[in-house]
Amino acid sequence: MPDDPRTSKPLKFVTIGGECFQLEAKGEMEPQSRDGIVYKFHATDLAKNRGKRLVSVFSYGPNTELPDYKERVAVVCLNTIRRAFDSTTLNFDAPYDEGKYKELPLDASSFQPQPPATDIQIQDLIKNQAYWLGHRYKCESREPFRSF
Numbered sequence: 001m002p003d004d005p006r007t008s009k010p011l012k013f014v015t016i017g018g019e020c021f022q023l024e025a026k027g028e029m030e031p032q033s034r035d036g037i038v039y040k041f042h043a044t045d046l047a048k049n050r051g052k053r054l055v056s057v058f059s060y061g062p063n064t065e066l067p068d069y070k071e072r073v074a075v076v077c078l079n080t081i082r083r084a085f086d087s088t089t090l091n092f093d094a095p096y097d098e099g100k101y102k103e104l105p106l107d108a109s110s111f112q113p114q115p116p117a118t119d120i121q122i123q124d125l126i127k128n129q130a131y132w133l134g135h136r137y138k139c140e141s142r143e144p145f146r147s148f
């Protein structure tokens with residue numbers, strides 16, 4: 001994984017629920033009316049070609065004072081987006097406004113360890129990742145696809 005997924009080329013992700021999407025970072029900004037930073041992304045459905053969603057992650061100002069914030073915020077943003085797809089806060093099936101970003105909050109708890117997934121969820125994730133990233137969308141590594 002690159003050093004900072006927010007500033008690199010688009011990456012492919014698979015969620016516990018089986019969604020597969022490509023995420024492209026579109027930059028960050030400090031809003032005029034609020035204390036904090038907004039990180040913008042475009043999520044494109046790869047599973048069923050259901051289009052693109054505009055997603056922003058808002059980090060409230062005091063979060064930037066957390067230890068290792070700069071080193072961790074990229075991964076925390078990505079995990080927040082993945083969790084939003086798994087909880088259906090974000091999804092490719094619901095109606096949406098093509099010009100409006102769906103904002104996800106990032107708070108101090110987002111930087112804390114999350115509840116662990118169940119054994120069944122982990123097994124399903126491995127199967128989904130093997131299919132989507134290893135077979136359907138060949139990994140960009142030089143390693144050949146391995147049978148699971």
